[in-house]
Amino acid sequence: xxxxxxxxxxxxxxxxxxxxxxxxxxxxxxxxxxxxxxxxxxxxxxxxxxxxxxxxxxxxxxxxxxxxxxxxxxxxxxxxxxxxxxxxxxxxxxxxxxxxxxxxxxxxxxxxxxxxxxxxxxxxxxxxxxxxxxxxxxxxxxxxxxxxxxxxxxxxxxxxxxxxxxxxxxxxxxxxxxxxxxxxxxxxxxxxxxxxxxxxxxxxxxxxxxxxxx
Amino acid sequence: xxxxxxxxxxxxxxxxxxxxxxxxxxxxxxxxxxxxxxxxxxxxxxxxxxxxxxxxxxxxxxxxxxxxxxxxxxxxxxxxxxxxxxxxxxxxxxxxxxxxxxxxxxxxxxxxxxxxxxxxxxxxxxxxxxxxxxxxxxxxxxxxxxxxxxxxxxxxxxxxxxxxxxxxxxxxxxxxxxxxxxxxxxxxxxxxxxxxxxxxxxxxxxxxxxxxxxxxxxxxxxxxxxxxxxxxxxxxxxxxxxxxxxxxxxxxxxxxxxxxxxxxxxxxxxxxxxxxxxxxxxxxxxxxxxxxxxxxxxxxxxxxxxxxxxxxxxxxxxxxxxxxxxxxxxxxxxxxxxxxxxxxxxxxxxxxxxxxxxxxxxxxxxxxxxxxxxxxxxxxxxxxxxxxxxxxxxxxxxxxxxxxxxxxxxxxxxxxxxxxxxxxxxxxxxxxxxxxxxxxxxxxxxxxxxxxxxxxxxxxxxxxxxxxxxxxx
Numbered sequence: 001x002x003x004x005x006x007x008x009x010x011x012x013x014x015x016x017x018x019x020x021x022x023x024x025x026x027x028x029x030x031x032x033x034x035x036x037x038x039x040x041x042x043x044x045x046x047x048x049x050x051x052x053x054x055x056x057x058x059x060x061x062x063x064x065x066x067x068x069x070x071x072x073x074x075x076x077x078x079x080x081x082x083x084x085x086x087x088x089x090x091x092x093x094x095x096x097x098x099x100x101x102x103x104x105x106x107x108x109x110x111x112x113x114x115x116x117x118x119x120x121x122x123x124x125x126x127x128x129x130x131x132x133x134x135x136x137x138x139x140x141x142x143x144x145x146x147x148x149x150x151x152x153x154x155x156x157x158x159x160x161x162x163x164x165x166x167x168x169x170x171x172x173x174x175x176x177x178x179x180x181x182x183x184x185x186x187x188x189x190x191x192x193x194x195x196x197x198x199x200x201x202x203x204x205x206x207x208x209x210x211x212x213x214x
Numbered sequence: 215x216x217x218x219x220x221x222x223x224x225x226x227x228x229x230x231x232x233x234x235x236x237x238x239x240x241x242x243x244x245x246x247x248x249x250x251x252x253x254x255x256x257x258x259x260x261x262x263x264x265x266x267x268x269x270x271x272x273x274x275x276x277x278x279x280x281x282x283x284x285x286x287x288x289x290x291x292x293x294x295x296x297x298x299x300x301x302x303x304x305x306x307x308x309x310x311x312x313x314x315x316x317x318x319x320x321x322x323x324x325x326x327x328x329x330x331x332x333x334x335x336x337x338x339x340x341x342x343x344x345x346x347x348x349x350x351x352x353x354x355x356x357x358x359x360x361x362x363x364x365x366x367x368x369x370x371x372x373x374x375x376x377x378x379x380x381x382x383x384x385x386x387x388x389x390x391x392x393x394x395x396x397x398x399x400x401x402x403x404x405x406x407x408x409x410x411x412x413x414x415x416x417x418x419x420x421x422x423x424x425x426x427x428x429x430x431x432x433x434x435x436x437x438x439x440x441x442x443x444x445x446x447x448x449x450x451x452x453x454x455x456x457x458x459x460x461x462x463x464x465x466x467x468x469x470x471x472x473x474x475x476x477x478x479x480x481x482x483x484x485x486x487x488x489x490x491x492x493x494x495x496x497x498x499x500x501x502x503x504x505x506x507x508x509x510x511x512x513x514x515x516x517x518x519x520x521x522x523x524x525x526x527x528x529x530x531x532x533x534x535x536x537x538x539x540x541x542x543x544x545x546x547x548x549x550x551x552x553x554x555x556x557x558x559x560x561x562x563x564x565x566x567x568x569x570x571x572x573x574x575x576x577x578x579x580x581x582x583x584x585x586x587x588x589x590x591x592x593x594x595x596x597x598x599x600x601x602x603x604x605x606x607x608x609x610x611x612x613x614x615x616x617x618x619x620x621x622x623x624x625x626x627x628x629x630x631x632x633x634x635x636x637x638x639x640x641x642x643x644x645x646x647x648x649x650x651x652x653x654x655x656x657x658x659x660x661x662x663x664x665x666x667x668x669x670x671x672x673x674x675x676x677x678x679x680x681x682x683x684x685x686x687x
Contacts, residue, residue, distance in 0.1 A: 023532060023533065023536070024409075024529050024530070024532065024533050025408055025409070025509050025533050027509075027645075027647045029626075029645070029647040029648070029649050029650050030647065030648065030649065033649050033654070034278075034626045034627060034628045034650075034652075035627070035628065035652070037250055037628065038250075038279060038291075038293035038294065038296075038297060038628065039293070039297075040253035040254065040257070040296060040297060040300045041253070041254055041257060042254055042361075052648070052649050052654040080529075081409060081529055082408060082409035082412070082442070085408055085409065085442065085509075086344065086645060086647060087343070087344045087358075087626075088251070088342055088343055088344040088346075088358035088359060088360055089250075089251065089360070090251065090254075090342075090360035090361040090362060091361075093360075108409060108412065109412075110409070110412065110442065111412050111413065111442070111444045112344055112357075112358055112359070112360060112439075112444060115359070115360060115363065116360035116361075116362065116363075119360060119362030119363060120362065129528075129529070168376070169236060170235045170236045170237045170376050171235075173234070173235035173236060174235040174237070177234065177235065179233070179234055179235055181362075182233070182366055182374045183262065183264070183365060183366050183369050183370065185233065185234075186230075186233070186239050186366060186369075186370045186372050186374060187264075187369055187370045189230055189231055189239060189370075189372075190370075192230045192231050192239075193230050193239075193241060193370060193371065193372055196228065196229070196230045196241040197241055197268075197371070199227075200227065200228070200241070200243065201473065201474055201477045202243060202334060202336065202337060202474055202477070203243065203271070204270070205270050
């Protein structure tokens with residue numbers, strides 16, 4: 001199992017400055033409009049993050065935190081409730097990651113979005129509305145201020161404050177122990193996978209039959 | 215913790231092991247793939263020197279970018295052609311069955327799985343598409359996944375997941391005239407919220423659900439994700455088995471049907487199953503539901519007033535204000551009479567044969583309003599063919615609808631079918647997000663397919679029941 005996980009870094013701690021994106025129910029179509037998904041790699045998606053909220057029809061910049069000079073070095077996104085609702089497109093967290101985001105603090109996240117973030121090693125940690133509101137205000141006032149997201153301890157520290165946050169326990173362990181990229185880990189259970197498959201009445205071919213096809 | 219529900223049983227049957235972080239590793243019975251979310255996963259697989267573990271349990275189609283007009287290759291749009299070529303190469307190299315447009319079996323991934331009989335009760339089904347919840351209508355445990363998870367499934371035929379809670383949504387009573395499955399799910403989302411289902415799987419039960427055909431059940435399970443629930447399901451019953459028995463899969467393997475039926479029966483939720491939550495809905499109270507805003511939870515009955523933002527819960531007020539500004543609607547008004555420019559009859563929610571049949575009955579002998587462009591995009595080539603043979607194509611075309619080829623089309627505006635400028639669209643699809651249908655100023659009003667037909671004829675959002683005496687299907 002060590003072999004399966006040795007190349008994956010632990011993400012127990014993220015530090016940097018913040019950028020606030022306000023509003024509940026910010027969906028994946030807003031995070032990355034579908035027309036930018038006509039690609040076969042994720043390269044270069046960062047520039048299209050929140051594109052329609054950042055640019056008008058003539059590509060002029062609109063008011064948006066991702067356009068503001070003071071947030072250009074931010075790597076901690078602070079959002080409200082049900083962030084990332086909508087489609088399963090991993091293009092959404094990929095775009096945010098490629099823009100520079102390493103961690104997201106919010107009131108709540110859509111489930112598939114949070115799972116996609118985990119698969120990229122991006123923590124999605126939660127706190128209540130008042131706590132998030134205060135943090136967003138502080139980030140607005142202190143754009144170059146340092147935020148420390150301690151995934152293992154479930155705390156966020158900024159400007160002399162330390163707030164308690166929640167991290168889903170499986171997410172926390174996966175990030176802290178460096179097992180958030182699950183491919184090799186799961187592949188190492190090949191025998192158990194084959195046993196499960198063979199026990200299911202609807203799976204026509206057994207493992208041996210699959211192999212003999214090769 | 216739920217116990218003895220279909221969800222618990224199917225989960226247990228597919229559990230391979232518990233991973234070190236506490237998640238379970240689940241075996242995947244069917245992996246559906248399409249051109250938009252899979253190419254990067256195949257790329258990652260190649261980088262790691264891995265092969266597709268179970269091509270026999272993987273099935274591909276092309277739906278998101280496929281043109282619904284001229285489908286001659288190469289496609290007019292280079293980006294679409296590139297994605298198609300990439301998918302063709304990936305499935306060929308891996309030996310994955312591909313329902314491409316030359317087969318006559320192509321269509322939206324959530325239409326073709328059930329159509330071909332590969333969507334079955336008691337299977338775990340995943341796809342890089344959030345509307346994979348559709349397949350739950352058959353009593354499968356089906357959910358959308360991201361591209362890194364597609365990589366995992368391609369490489370191992372398993373997925374790492376945490377068990378969710380189960381909420382039973384008991385829908386009793388009979389649907390009134392002109393009210394459909396779509397109205398039930400829009401009402402559920404309105405009541406429980408777009409985030410209300412996060413952490414839950416929804417079990418849809420009760421008289422109103424049992425009385426629905428498979429297509430109606432699919433419409434409901436389809437939009438589970440709009441309510442925040444990653445998966446939704448209906449326990450399999452005779453309606454389910456009748457559908458399955460008629461599919462290619464079981465027509466070719468009749469012995470398999472008898473062999474699997476006891477398994478399907480065994481995974482039904484027990485009568486004394488325990489749920490984490492139970493919600494009751496009275497179907498008889500519903501009117502056709504339409505959305506007034508920019509989330510699927512912002513719905514109202516056709517004669518109900520649009521709510522004032524300040525009357526909504528704290529967390530919903532800002533979203534409602536922005537939505538009302540975008541949609542240009544005022545609190546206190548109803549949506550009846552809201553001018554539309556486009557009518558879109560399509561999507562994995564409502565583009566199956568019965569949907570088109572019901573809508574065709576509304577448009578028959580009528581004409582699409584001046585200045586409205588109306589289109590029908592069948593959910594699959596088979597739906598398209600069957601509809602044509604029944605004369606539905608002629609009915610729609612005579613009324614002034616544009617009859618197109620199968621695909622996702624204007625549901626998400628990834629091909630040539632898009633809203634322009636601030637056009638308003640009466641849509642049988644599932645999402646009214648800003649920008650969803652291809653124009654960031656576009657305005658989407660979600661509704662059932664008959665209501666879309668009525669809106670196309672009237673040129674404005676209308677109560678279909680007033681347009682014509684109709685029978686509930």
